[in-house]
Amino acid sequence: xxxxxxxxxxxxxxxxxxxxxxxxxxxxxxxxxxxxxxxxxxxxxxxxxxxxxxxxxxxxxxxxxxxxxxxxxxxxxxxxxxxxxxxxxxxxxxxxxxxxxxxxxxxxxxxxxxxxxxxxxxxxxxxxxxxxxxxxxxxxxxxxxxxxxxxxxxxxxxxxxxxxxxxxxxxxxxxxxxxxxxxxxxxxxxxxxxxxxxxxxxxxxxxxxxxxxxxxxxxxxxxxxxxxxxxxxxxxxxxxxxxxxxxxxxxxxxxxxxxxxxxxxxxxxxxxxxxxxxxxxxxxxxxxxxxxxxxxxxxxxxxxxxxxxxxxxxxxx
Amino acid sequence: xxxxxxxxxxxxxxxxxxxxxxxxxxxxxxxxxxxxxxxxxxxxxxxxxxxxxxxxxxxxxxxxxxxxxxxxxxxxxxxxxxxxxxxxxxxxxxxxxxxxxxxxxxxxxxxxxxxxxxxxxxxxxxxxxxxxxxxxxxxxxxxxxxxxxxxxxxxxxxxxxxxxxxxxxxxxxxxxxxxxxxxxxxxxxxxxxxxxxxxxxxxxxxxxxxxxxxxxxxxxxxxxxxxxxxxxxxxxxxxxxxxx
Numbered sequence: 001x002x003x004x005x006x007x008x009x010x011x012x013x014x015x016x017x018x019x020x021x022x023x024x025x026x027x028x029x030x031x032x033x034x035x036x037x038x039x040x041x042x043x044x045x046x047x048x049x050x051x052x053x054x055x056x057x058x059x060x061x062x063x064x065x066x067x068x069x070x071x072x073x074x075x076x077x078x079x080x081x082x083x084x085x086x087x088x089x090x091x092x093x094x095x096x097x098x099x100x101x102x103x104x105x106x107x108x109x110x111x112x113x114x115x116x117x118x119x120x121x122x123x124x125x126x127x128x129x130x131x132x133x134x135x136x137x138x139x140x141x142x143x144x145x146x147x148x149x150x151x152x153x154x155x156x157x158x159x160x161x162x163x164x165x166x167x168x169x170x171x172x173x174x175x176x177x178x179x180x181x182x183x184x185x186x187x188x189x190x191x192x193x194x195x196x197x198x199x200x201x202x203x204x205x206x207x208x209x210x211x212x213x214x215x216x217x218x219x220x221x222x223x224x225x226x227x228x229x230x231x232x233x234x235x236x237x238x239x240x241x242x243x244x245x246x247x248x249x250x251x252x253x254x255x256x257x258x259x260x261x262x263x264x265x266x267x268x269x270x271x272x273x274x275x276x277x278x279x280x281x282x283x284x285x286x287x288x289x290x291x292x293x294x295x296x297x298x299x300x301x302x303x304x305x306x307x308x309x310x311x312x313x314x315x316x317x
Numbered sequence: 318x319x320x321x322x323x324x325x326x327x328x329x330x331x332x333x334x335x336x337x338x339x340x341x342x343x344x345x346x347x348x349x350x351x352x353x354x355x356x357x358x359x360x361x362x363x364x365x366x367x368x369x370x371x372x373x374x375x376x377x378x379x380x381x382x383x384x385x386x387x388x389x390x391x392x393x394x395x396x397x398x399x400x401x402x403x404x405x406x407x408x409x410x411x412x413x414x415x416x417x418x419x420x421x422x423x424x425x426x427x428x429x430x431x432x433x434x435x436x437x438x439x440x441x442x443x444x445x446x447x448x449x450x451x452x453x454x455x456x457x458x459x460x461x462x463x464x465x466x467x468x469x470x471x472x473x474x475x476x477x478x479x480x481x482x483x484x485x486x487x488x489x490x491x492x493x494x495x496x497x498x499x500x501x502x503x504x505x506x507x508x509x510x511x512x513x514x515x516x517x518x519x520x521x522x523x524x525x526x527x528x529x530x531x532x533x534x535x536x537x538x539x540x541x542x543x544x545x546x547x548x549x550x551x552x553x554x555x556x557x558x559x560x561x
Contacts, residue, residue, distance in 0.1 A: 011561075048404040052560040073406040080404070084397030086327070088334045100323040101405045145401070 006056035018207035031198035039207040077151035083142025087131035135162040219293030230288035320407035324415025365442025383484035386467025448530030455527025458540035465547035495519025
Protein backbone atom coordinates (compact mmCIF):
# COMPACT_ATOMS: atom_id res chain seq x y z
CA UNK A 1 0.00 0.00 0.00
CA UNK A 2 1.13 3.54 -0.76
CA UNK A 3 -0.27 6.49 1.13
CA UNK A 4 0.67 10.12 0.88
CA UNK A 5 -0.71 12.77 3.15
CA UNK A 6 -0.54 16.41 2.15
CA UNK A 7 2.74 15.61 0.45
CA UNK A 8 4.38 18.84 -0.68
CA UNK A 9 7.66 19.81 -2.18
CA UNK A 10 8.96 23.26 -2.97
CA UNK A 11 12.09 24.21 -4.88
CA UNK A 12 12.69 27.76 -3.74
CA UNK A 13 9.56 29.59 -4.80
CA UNK A 14 8.35 26.91 -7.16
CA UNK A 15 5.89 24.42 -5.72
CA UNK A 16 6.47 21.16 -7.54
CA UNK A 17 4.04 19.05 -5.53
CA UNK A 18 1.24 20.72 -3.63
CA UNK A 19 -0.50 18.89 -0.77
CA UNK A 20 -0.91 15.63 -2.67
CA UNK A 21 -2.91 13.00 -0.81
CA UNK A 22 -3.37 9.67 -2.52
CA UNK A 23 -3.84 6.11 -1.37
CA UNK A 24 -3.11 3.10 -3.52
CA UNK A 25 -4.31 -0.30 -2.32
CA UNK A 26 -3.00 -3.74 -3.19
CA UNK A 27 -4.47 -4.92 -6.48
CA UNK A 28 -4.63 -1.41 -7.83
CA UNK A 29 -2.60 -0.03 -10.69
CA UNK A 30 -2.74 3.70 -10.30
CA UNK A 31 -1.71 5.80 -13.28
CA UNK A 32 -0.26 9.16 -12.36
CA UNK A 33 -1.04 11.39 -15.27
CA UNK A 34 -0.06 14.94 -15.94
CA UNK A 35 1.62 17.29 -18.37
CA UNK A 36 5.41 17.54 -18.33
CA UNK A 37 6.55 19.33 -15.21
CA UNK A 38 3.34 18.54 -13.35
CA UNK A 39 5.24 17.05 -10.41
CA UNK A 40 4.83 13.35 -11.21
CA UNK A 41 8.50 12.49 -10.88
CA UNK A 42 8.97 14.68 -7.81
CA UNK A 43 6.07 12.95 -6.08
CA UNK A 44 7.48 9.54 -6.95
CA UNK A 45 10.94 10.53 -5.75
CA UNK A 46 9.49 11.43 -2.38
CA UNK A 47 7.60 8.16 -2.14
CA UNK A 48 10.78 6.28 -3.02
CA UNK A 49 12.71 8.19 -0.37
CA UNK A 50 15.13 9.97 -2.67
CA UNK A 51 13.79 13.44 -1.96
CA UNK A 52 12.70 14.70 1.43
CA UNK A 53 9.24 16.32 1.36
CA UNK A 54 8.98 19.98 2.33
CA UNK A 55 5.93 18.97 4.30
CA UNK A 56 3.57 16.03 4.53
CA UNK A 57 4.37 12.34 4.66
CA UNK A 58 4.59 9.32 2.39
CA UNK A 59 4.11 5.77 3.66
CA UNK A 60 4.90 2.45 2.04
CA UNK A 61 3.01 -0.45 3.61
CA UNK A 62 2.55 1.66 6.72
CA UNK A 63 6.23 2.62 7.04
CA UNK A 64 6.89 6.33 7.00
CA UNK A 65 9.50 6.87 4.30
CA UNK A 66 11.16 9.62 6.34
CA UNK A 67 11.22 7.82 9.69
CA UNK A 68 11.80 4.22 8.63
CA UNK A 69 13.49 4.60 5.27
CA UNK A 70 15.12 1.18 5.19
CA UNK A 71 11.93 -0.71 5.97
CA UNK A 72 10.05 1.27 3.34
CA UNK A 73 12.77 0.86 0.72
CA UNK A 74 12.96 -2.88 1.22
CA UNK A 75 9.29 -3.23 0.31
CA UNK A 76 9.56 -0.98 -2.70
CA UNK A 77 10.69 -1.57 -6.25
CA UNK A 78 11.49 1.70 -7.93
CA UNK A 79 12.22 2.61 -11.52
CA UNK A 80 13.54 6.19 -11.57
CA UNK A 81 12.79 8.50 -14.47
CA UNK A 82 15.00 7.63 -17.43
CA UNK A 83 15.90 4.24 -15.92
CA UNK A 84 19.43 5.17 -14.81
CA UNK A 85 21.95 2.37 -14.40
CA UNK A 86 25.71 2.02 -14.17
CA UNK A 87 26.75 2.19 -17.81
CA UNK A 88 30.18 0.64 -17.37
CA UNK A 89 28.75 -2.57 -15.92
CA UNK A 90 27.38 -5.49 -17.87
CA UNK A 91 23.72 -6.35 -17.42
CA UNK A 92 24.70 -9.38 -15.36
CA UNK A 93 27.03 -7.42 -13.08
CA UNK A 94 24.45 -4.71 -12.59
CA UNK A 95 21.65 -7.07 -11.67
CA UNK A 96 23.97 -9.00 -9.38
CA UNK A 97 24.87 -5.76 -7.67
CA UNK A 98 21.19 -4.98 -7.11
CA UNK A 99 20.57 -8.50 -5.80
CA UNK A 100 23.41 -8.04 -3.31
CA UNK A 101 22.16 -4.64 -2.26
CA UNK A 102 18.71 -6.12 -1.74
CA UNK A 103 20.25 -8.71 0.55
CA UNK A 104 18.55 -11.69 -1.08
CA UNK A 105 19.54 -15.10 0.20
CA UNK A 106 21.64 -16.99 -2.36
CA UNK A 107 19.04 -19.64 -3.22
CA UNK A 108 16.34 -16.97 -3.69
CA UNK A 109 18.74 -14.70 -5.52
CA UNK A 110 19.56 -17.24 -8.23
CA UNK A 111 15.91 -18.07 -8.83
CA UNK A 112 14.79 -14.44 -8.94
CA UNK A 113 17.70 -13.46 -11.16
CA UNK A 114 16.80 -16.13 -13.72
CA UNK A 115 13.12 -15.32 -13.52
CA UNK A 116 13.60 -11.62 -14.10
CA UNK A 117 16.09 -12.13 -16.90
CA UNK A 118 13.69 -14.47 -18.63
CA UNK A 119 10.65 -12.26 -18.13
CA UNK A 120 12.31 -9.18 -19.53
CA UNK A 121 14.08 -11.16 -22.24
CA UNK A 122 17.56 -10.13 -21.24
CA UNK A 123 19.28 -13.50 -21.80
CA UNK A 124 21.08 -12.40 -24.93
CA UNK A 125 22.45 -9.17 -23.55
CA UNK A 126 23.57 -10.38 -20.13
CA UNK A 127 27.26 -10.02 -20.95
CA UNK A 128 26.97 -6.70 -22.77
CA UNK A 129 27.86 -3.36 -21.24
CA UNK A 130 24.78 -1.34 -20.37
CA UNK A 131 26.28 1.66 -22.19
CA UNK A 132 26.11 -0.25 -25.47
CA UNK A 133 22.41 -1.14 -25.15
CA UNK A 134 19.51 0.52 -26.92
CA UNK A 135 17.15 2.76 -25.03
CA UNK A 136 14.49 0.07 -24.90
CA UNK A 137 16.87 -2.52 -23.53
CA UNK A 138 18.12 -0.14 -20.90
CA UNK A 139 14.56 0.47 -19.82
CA UNK A 140 14.07 -3.28 -19.48
CA UNK A 141 17.22 -3.56 -17.39
CA UNK A 142 15.80 -0.79 -15.19
CA UNK A 143 12.56 -2.70 -14.84
CA UNK A 144 14.41 -5.90 -14.01
CA UNK A 145 16.27 -4.02 -11.31
CA UNK A 146 12.99 -2.74 -9.86
CA UNK A 147 11.27 -6.13 -9.60
CA UNK A 148 14.15 -8.49 -8.85
CA UNK A 149 13.35 -8.69 -5.13
CA UNK A 150 9.67 -9.33 -5.84
CA UNK A 151 8.44 -6.28 -3.93
CA UNK A 152 4.83 -5.83 -2.79
CA UNK A 153 4.90 -2.19 -3.91
CA UNK A 154 6.12 -0.90 -7.25
CA UNK A 155 6.71 2.70 -8.25
CA UNK A 156 7.55 2.99 -11.94
CA UNK A 157 8.30 6.34 -13.53
CA UNK A 158 7.37 6.07 -17.21
CA UNK A 159 8.01 2.35 -17.53
CA UNK A 160 7.34 2.11 -21.25
CA UNK A 161 9.05 5.30 -22.40
CA UNK A 162 11.31 4.57 -25.36
CA UNK A 163 9.98 1.09 -26.04
CA UNK A 164 8.65 -0.05 -29.41
CA UNK A 165 5.02 -1.23 -29.60
CA UNK A 166 5.93 -4.89 -29.09
CA UNK A 167 8.08 -4.15 -26.08
CA UNK A 168 5.40 -1.88 -24.68
CA UNK A 169 2.95 -4.69 -24.97
CA UNK A 170 5.34 -7.08 -23.21
CA UNK A 171 5.97 -4.65 -20.37
CA UNK A 172 2.26 -4.03 -19.95
CA UNK A 173 1.65 -7.74 -19.76
CA UNK A 174 4.37 -7.99 -17.17
CA UNK A 175 2.84 -5.23 -15.05
CA UNK A 176 -0.60 -6.71 -15.53
CA UNK A 177 0.61 -10.11 -14.35
CA UNK A 178 2.17 -8.59 -11.26
CA UNK A 179 -0.80 -6.39 -10.48
CA UNK A 180 -2.97 -8.89 -8.69
CA UNK A 181 -1.61 -8.73 -5.14
CA UNK A 182 0.68 -5.79 -5.56
CA UNK A 183 0.35 -2.06 -5.23
CA UNK A 184 1.55 -0.37 -8.38
CA UNK A 185 2.01 3.30 -9.09
CA UNK A 186 3.07 4.25 -12.60
CA UNK A 187 3.49 7.62 -14.20
CA UNK A 188 2.90 8.12 -17.85
CA UNK A 189 1.91 10.65 -20.41
CA UNK A 190 0.58 8.02 -22.78
CA UNK A 191 -3.20 7.93 -22.54
CA UNK A 192 -3.43 4.57 -24.29
CA UNK A 193 -1.39 3.17 -21.42
CA UNK A 194 -4.05 4.22 -18.96
CA UNK A 195 -6.55 2.11 -20.85
CA UNK A 196 -4.24 -0.82 -21.13
CA UNK A 197 -2.94 -0.87 -17.58
CA UNK A 198 -4.60 1.21 -14.95
CA UNK A 199 -7.71 0.63 -12.93
CA UNK A 200 -7.41 4.09 -11.44
CA UNK A 201 -6.16 7.41 -12.72
CA UNK A 202 -4.92 10.42 -10.83
CA UNK A 203 -4.39 13.55 -12.87
CA UNK A 204 -2.10 16.22 -11.51
CA UNK A 205 -0.96 19.54 -12.90
CA UNK A 206 1.21 22.16 -11.25
CA UNK A 207 1.60 19.74 -8.36
CA UNK A 208 -2.10 19.60 -7.54
CA UNK A 209 -4.43 16.66 -7.66
CA UNK A 210 -7.14 17.52 -10.18
CA UNK A 211 -8.92 14.23 -10.73
CA UNK A 212 -9.02 10.79 -9.13
CA UNK A 213 -11.21 8.33 -11.01
CA UNK A 214 -11.33 5.14 -13.05
CA UNK A 215 -10.50 5.45 -16.75
CA UNK A 216 -14.16 4.79 -17.59
CA UNK A 217 -15.33 7.55 -15.28
CA UNK A 218 -12.95 9.95 -16.92
CA UNK A 219 -14.19 8.99 -20.35
CA UNK A 220 -17.73 9.71 -19.22
CA UNK A 221 -16.69 13.27 -18.56
CA UNK A 222 -15.78 13.65 -22.18
CA UNK A 223 -17.98 15.58 -24.56
CA UNK A 224 -17.61 12.60 -26.86
CA UNK A 225 -19.02 10.12 -24.37
CA UNK A 226 -22.10 8.55 -26.01
CA UNK A 227 -21.58 10.49 -29.22
CA UNK A 228 -22.15 8.72 -32.50
CA UNK A 229 -19.87 9.22 -35.45
CA UNK A 230 -20.24 7.89 -38.96
CA UNK A 231 -19.09 8.55 -42.47
CA UNK A 232 -21.58 8.55 -45.28
CA UNK A 233 -21.94 9.96 -48.75
CA UNK A 234 -24.38 12.76 -49.51
CA UNK A 235 -24.81 13.68 -45.90
CA UNK A 236 -25.79 17.33 -46.26
CA UNK A 237 -29.42 16.34 -46.11
CA UNK A 238 -29.06 14.02 -43.13
CA UNK A 239 -27.33 16.67 -41.05
CA UNK A 240 -30.39 18.82 -41.02
CA UNK A 241 -32.63 15.90 -40.14
CA UNK A 242 -30.32 14.77 -37.35
CA UNK A 243 -30.35 18.22 -35.85
CA UNK A 244 -34.09 17.94 -35.43
CA UNK A 245 -33.86 14.84 -33.25
CA UNK A 246 -34.85 15.85 -29.69
CA UNK A 247 -31.92 13.99 -28.05
CA UNK A 248 -29.24 15.65 -30.18
CA UNK A 249 -27.25 18.56 -28.79
CA UNK A 250 -24.84 19.32 -31.62
CA UNK A 251 -23.40 18.03 -34.86
CA UNK A 252 -19.87 18.43 -36.11
CA UNK A 253 -18.41 17.63 -39.49
CA UNK A 254 -14.74 16.92 -39.89
CA UNK A 255 -13.43 19.25 -42.55
CA UNK A 256 -10.90 16.73 -43.81
CA UNK A 257 -12.75 13.44 -44.29
CA UNK A 258 -16.36 14.55 -43.92
CA UNK A 259 -16.96 12.32 -40.92
CA UNK A 260 -20.01 13.38 -38.96
CA UNK A 261 -20.16 13.31 -35.18
CA UNK A 262 -23.49 13.65 -33.41
CA UNK A 263 -23.38 14.75 -29.76
CA UNK A 264 -26.16 13.75 -27.40
CA UNK A 265 -27.82 15.99 -24.85
CA UNK A 266 -26.68 15.12 -21.32
CA UNK A 267 -27.90 11.68 -20.24
CA UNK A 268 -29.44 10.82 -23.62
CA UNK A 269 -28.68 7.74 -25.73
CA UNK A 270 -28.76 8.46 -29.42
CA UNK A 271 -27.31 5.50 -31.28
CA UNK A 272 -30.63 3.82 -32.07
CA UNK A 273 -32.32 7.08 -33.02
CA UNK A 274 -29.50 8.07 -35.34
CA UNK A 275 -29.38 4.65 -36.97
CA UNK A 276 -33.12 4.58 -37.49
CA UNK A 277 -33.14 8.02 -39.02
CA UNK A 278 -30.33 7.18 -41.39
CA UNK A 279 -32.10 4.00 -42.48
CA UNK A 280 -35.34 5.88 -43.01
CA UNK A 281 -33.55 8.40 -45.18
CA UNK A 282 -31.94 5.63 -47.18
CA UNK A 283 -28.47 6.98 -46.51
CA UNK A 284 -25.77 4.43 -46.96
CA UNK A 285 -23.41 4.40 -44.02
CA UNK A 286 -19.98 2.93 -44.54
CA UNK A 287 -19.33 2.57 -40.84
CA UNK A 288 -20.87 3.87 -37.64
CA UNK A 289 -19.34 4.09 -34.19
CA UNK A 290 -20.49 4.78 -30.66
CA UNK A 291 -17.80 6.83 -28.91
CA UNK A 292 -16.67 5.87 -25.39
CA UNK A 293 -15.26 9.27 -24.73
CA UNK A 294 -11.86 10.66 -25.45
CA UNK A 295 -9.34 10.61 -22.63
CA UNK A 296 -7.02 13.06 -24.34
CA UNK A 297 -9.79 15.60 -24.49
CA UNK A 298 -10.69 15.08 -20.83
CA UNK A 299 -7.02 15.27 -19.93
CA UNK A 300 -6.64 18.61 -21.69
CA UNK A 301 -9.84 19.90 -20.22
CA UNK A 302 -8.76 19.04 -16.69
CA UNK A 303 -5.15 20.11 -16.91
CA UNK A 304 -5.73 23.41 -18.66
CA UNK A 305 -8.73 24.31 -16.50
CA UNK A 306 -11.08 25.65 -19.11
CA UNK A 307 -8.96 28.00 -21.18
CA UNK A 308 -8.76 27.14 -24.83
CA UNK A 309 -9.80 23.56 -24.45
CA UNK A 310 -12.19 23.52 -27.33
CA UNK A 311 -9.81 25.30 -29.64
CA UNK A 312 -7.10 22.79 -28.80
CA UNK A 313 -9.45 19.88 -29.26
CA UNK A 314 -10.31 21.18 -32.72
CA UNK A 315 -6.68 21.26 -33.69
CA UNK A 316 -6.15 17.65 -32.69
CA UNK A 317 -9.35 16.17 -34.10
CA UNK B 318 25.77 -9.47 1.58
CA UNK B 319 26.37 -6.30 3.52
CA UNK B 320 25.54 -3.18 1.47
CA UNK B 321 28.85 -1.52 2.38
CA UNK B 322 30.85 -4.31 0.79
CA UNK B 323 28.46 -4.46 -2.17
CA UNK B 324 29.01 -0.75 -2.84
CA UNK B 325 32.74 -1.14 -2.29
CA UNK B 326 33.02 -4.01 -4.73
CA UNK B 327 30.99 -2.22 -7.36
CA UNK B 328 33.11 0.87 -6.98
CA UNK B 329 36.40 -1.03 -7.14
CA UNK B 330 35.24 -2.85 -10.24
CA UNK B 331 34.29 0.42 -11.89
CA UNK B 332 37.86 1.69 -11.39
CA UNK B 333 39.24 -1.22 -13.32
CA UNK B 334 36.65 -1.21 -16.10
CA UNK B 335 37.68 2.29 -17.09
CA UNK B 336 41.34 3.13 -17.70
CA UNK B 337 41.39 5.33 -14.59
CA UNK B 338 42.82 2.64 -12.33
CA UNK B 339 45.60 1.55 -14.67
CA UNK B 340 46.48 5.12 -15.50
CA UNK B 341 46.66 5.95 -11.83
CA UNK B 342 48.79 2.95 -10.98
CA UNK B 343 51.24 3.54 -13.82
CA UNK B 344 51.61 7.25 -13.10
CA UNK B 345 51.91 6.67 -9.37
CA UNK B 346 54.54 3.99 -9.72
CA UNK B 347 56.56 5.81 -12.36
CA UNK B 348 56.45 9.17 -10.62
CA UNK B 349 57.19 7.77 -7.18
CA UNK B 350 60.16 5.93 -8.67
CA UNK B 351 61.53 8.87 -10.61
CA UNK B 352 61.05 11.37 -7.82
CA UNK B 353 62.71 9.08 -5.30
CA UNK B 354 65.82 8.61 -7.41
CA UNK B 355 66.21 12.04 -8.98
CA UNK B 356 64.56 14.58 -6.73
CA UNK B 357 65.02 12.61 -3.52
CA UNK B 358 68.74 11.82 -3.93
CA UNK B 359 68.12 8.19 -3.09
CA UNK B 360 71.73 7.15 -3.80
CA UNK B 361 73.60 10.30 -2.87
CA UNK B 362 72.25 10.29 0.68
CA UNK B 363 74.08 7.06 1.31
CA UNK B 364 71.41 5.82 3.70
CA UNK B 365 69.44 2.63 3.37
CA UNK B 366 65.91 3.90 4.01
CA UNK B 367 62.84 5.04 2.08
CA UNK B 368 62.70 8.63 3.37
CA UNK B 369 63.11 10.20 -0.07
CA UNK B 370 60.28 7.99 -1.29
CA UNK B 371 57.80 8.90 1.44
CA UNK B 372 58.61 12.60 1.32
CA UNK B 373 57.18 12.75 -2.19
CA UNK B 374 53.88 11.13 -1.29
CA UNK B 375 51.90 14.21 -0.20
CA UNK B 376 52.64 15.83 -3.56
CA UNK B 377 51.79 12.73 -5.54
CA UNK B 378 48.52 12.34 -3.68
CA UNK B 379 47.74 15.97 -4.23
CA UNK B 380 47.39 15.36 -7.95
CA UNK B 381 46.36 11.73 -8.09
CA UNK B 382 43.85 11.28 -5.29
CA UNK B 383 41.45 13.99 -6.53
CA UNK B 384 41.52 12.23 -9.89
CA UNK B 385 40.25 9.09 -8.18
CA UNK B 386 37.70 10.72 -5.93
CA UNK B 387 36.27 13.40 -8.19
CA UNK B 388 33.78 11.05 -9.82
CA UNK B 389 32.73 9.37 -6.59
CA UNK B 390 29.46 11.30 -6.11
CA UNK B 391 29.56 13.89 -8.87
CA UNK B 392 29.19 11.27 -11.57
CA UNK B 393 26.33 9.53 -9.79
CA UNK B 394 24.52 12.82 -9.41
CA UNK B 395 25.06 13.68 -13.05
CA UNK B 396 24.09 10.35 -14.56
CA UNK B 397 21.07 9.87 -12.29
CA UNK B 398 22.36 6.69 -10.67
CA UNK B 399 22.38 8.56 -7.37
CA UNK B 400 18.61 8.23 -7.35
CA UNK B 401 18.93 4.51 -7.94
CA UNK B 402 21.57 4.05 -5.25
CA UNK B 403 19.80 6.09 -2.60
CA UNK B 404 16.47 4.34 -3.11
CA UNK B 405 18.08 0.97 -2.45
CA UNK B 406 17.86 -0.18 1.15
CA UNK B 407 21.06 1.32 2.53
CA UNK B 408 21.90 4.38 4.58
CA UNK B 409 23.87 7.32 3.25
CA UNK B 410 26.59 6.31 5.69
CA UNK B 411 26.88 2.84 4.25
CA UNK B 412 27.08 4.24 0.74
CA UNK B 413 29.75 6.75 1.72
CA UNK B 414 31.75 4.18 3.64
CA UNK B 415 31.62 1.69 0.76
CA UNK B 416 32.89 4.26 -1.70
CA UNK B 417 35.56 5.52 0.67
CA UNK B 418 36.84 2.03 1.44
CA UNK B 419 37.03 1.21 -2.26
CA UNK B 420 39.28 4.20 -2.92
CA UNK B 421 41.34 3.54 0.19
CA UNK B 422 41.90 -0.10 -0.73
CA UNK B 423 42.86 0.99 -4.19
CA UNK B 424 45.56 3.28 -2.78
CA UNK B 425 46.70 0.37 -0.60
CA UNK B 426 47.15 -1.63 -3.78
CA UNK B 427 49.17 1.20 -5.32
CA UNK B 428 51.39 1.29 -2.24
CA UNK B 429 51.86 -2.48 -2.25
CA UNK B 430 52.93 -2.29 -5.89
CA UNK B 431 55.85 -0.06 -4.91
CA UNK B 432 57.49 -3.12 -3.32
CA UNK B 433 60.41 -3.14 -5.81
CA UNK B 434 61.73 -0.07 -4.03
CA UNK B 435 61.63 -1.89 -0.74
CA UNK B 436 63.39 -4.84 -2.34
CA UNK B 437 66.00 -2.49 -3.78
CA UNK B 438 66.77 -0.78 -0.51
CA UNK B 439 67.05 -4.14 1.24
CA UNK B 440 69.40 -5.34 -1.48
CA UNK B 441 71.57 -2.24 -1.19
CA UNK B 442 71.81 -2.13 2.56
CA UNK B 443 70.19 -3.10 5.83
CA UNK B 444 67.34 -0.69 6.43
CA UNK B 445 65.10 -0.73 9.49
CA UNK B 446 62.10 -2.49 8.00
CA UNK B 447 59.95 -1.49 10.96
CA UNK B 448 60.47 2.16 10.09
CA UNK B 449 59.60 1.44 6.47
CA UNK B 450 56.44 -0.36 7.46
CA UNK B 451 55.38 2.53 9.68
CA UNK B 452 56.17 4.88 6.80
CA UNK B 453 53.84 2.95 4.53
CA UNK B 454 51.16 3.04 7.21
CA UNK B 455 51.55 6.81 7.58
CA UNK B 456 51.35 7.28 3.83
CA UNK B 457 48.20 5.17 3.68
CA UNK B 458 46.60 7.13 6.53
CA UNK B 459 47.39 10.39 4.79
CA UNK B 460 45.94 9.04 1.54
CA UNK B 461 42.78 8.16 3.47
CA UNK B 462 42.46 11.76 4.59
CA UNK B 463 42.93 12.99 1.03
CA UNK B 464 40.25 10.55 -0.11
CA UNK B 465 37.82 11.65 2.59
CA UNK B 466 38.31 15.26 1.51
CA UNK B 467 37.75 14.23 -2.10
CA UNK B 468 34.62 12.29 -1.18
CA UNK B 469 33.21 15.34 0.56
CA UNK B 470 34.02 17.68 -2.34
CA UNK B 471 32.56 15.24 -4.83
CA UNK B 472 29.33 15.18 -2.83
CA UNK B 473 29.25 18.96 -3.05
CA UNK B 474 28.98 19.26 -6.82
CA UNK B 475 27.78 17.57 -9.98
CA UNK B 476 30.88 18.66 -11.82
CA UNK B 477 33.89 16.38 -11.62
CA UNK B 478 36.24 19.20 -12.59
CA UNK B 479 34.99 21.38 -9.74
CA UNK B 480 35.35 18.43 -7.37
CA UNK B 481 38.93 17.89 -8.53
CA UNK B 482 39.93 21.52 -8.09
CA UNK B 483 38.28 21.91 -4.70
CA UNK B 484 39.86 18.71 -3.41
CA UNK B 485 43.32 19.71 -4.59
CA UNK B 486 42.84 23.16 -3.11
CA UNK B 487 41.84 21.92 0.34
CA UNK B 488 44.63 19.35 0.30
CA UNK B 489 47.30 21.84 -0.64
CA UNK B 490 46.11 24.16 2.13
CA UNK B 491 46.33 21.34 4.63
CA UNK B 492 49.78 20.33 3.43
CA UNK B 493 51.14 23.83 3.56
CA UNK B 494 49.47 24.92 6.79
CA UNK B 495 52.45 24.01 8.92
CA UNK B 496 55.28 25.04 6.59
CA UNK B 497 57.63 27.64 8.12
CA UNK B 498 57.22 30.02 5.17
CA UNK B 499 53.46 30.03 5.54
CA UNK B 500 53.66 30.29 9.31
CA UNK B 501 56.00 33.29 9.09
CA UNK B 502 53.71 35.01 6.67
CA UNK B 503 50.72 34.75 8.98
CA UNK B 504 52.58 35.41 12.24
CA UNK B 505 52.63 39.08 11.43
CA UNK B 506 48.92 39.41 10.72
CA UNK B 507 47.08 36.79 12.77
CA UNK B 508 47.09 36.03 16.51
CA UNK B 509 49.84 33.64 17.54
CA UNK B 510 47.45 31.02 18.97
CA UNK B 511 45.45 30.85 15.78
CA UNK B 512 48.53 30.33 13.65
CA UNK B 513 49.82 27.66 15.99
CA UNK B 514 46.46 25.92 15.99
CA UNK B 515 46.41 25.99 12.21
CA UNK B 516 49.90 24.51 12.18
CA UNK B 517 48.62 21.55 14.16
CA UNK B 518 46.16 20.85 11.38
CA UNK B 519 49.03 20.48 8.97
CA UNK B 520 49.08 17.11 7.34
CA UNK B 521 52.75 17.34 6.52
CA UNK B 522 53.77 17.71 10.15
CA UNK B 523 51.85 14.62 11.24
CA UNK B 524 52.90 12.63 8.22
CA UNK B 525 56.58 13.45 8.53
CA UNK B 526 56.57 12.27 12.12
CA UNK B 527 55.11 8.92 11.10
CA UNK B 528 57.26 8.64 7.98
CA UNK B 529 60.38 8.93 10.16
CA UNK B 530 59.19 5.84 11.97
CA UNK B 531 57.70 7.49 15.04
CA UNK B 532 54.27 6.02 15.44
CA UNK B 533 52.66 8.49 17.83
CA UNK B 534 49.05 7.83 18.72
CA UNK B 535 48.26 11.53 18.32
CA UNK B 536 49.37 11.53 14.69
CA UNK B 537 47.36 8.42 13.94
CA UNK B 538 44.34 9.95 15.67
CA UNK B 539 44.79 13.13 13.67
CA UNK B 540 44.39 11.21 10.44
CA UNK B 541 41.57 8.98 11.64
CA UNK B 542 39.61 11.92 13.01
CA UNK B 543 40.17 13.99 9.86
CA UNK B 544 38.87 11.13 7.75
CA UNK B 545 35.81 10.80 9.92
CA UNK B 546 35.21 14.55 9.92
CA UNK B 547 35.35 14.88 6.15
CA UNK B 548 33.20 11.80 5.62
CA UNK B 549 30.59 13.12 8.04
CA UNK B 550 30.63 16.44 6.20
CA UNK B 551 30.14 14.57 2.93
CA UNK B 552 27.18 12.60 4.27
CA UNK B 553 25.60 15.79 5.62
CA UNK B 554 26.04 17.44 2.23
CA UNK B 555 24.35 14.52 0.48
CA UNK B 556 21.52 14.62 2.98
CA UNK B 557 21.15 18.36 2.55
CA UNK B 558 20.81 17.88 -1.20
CA UNK B 559 17.77 15.66 -0.66
CA UNK B 560 15.93 18.44 1.13
CA UNK B 561 16.84 21.35 -1.10
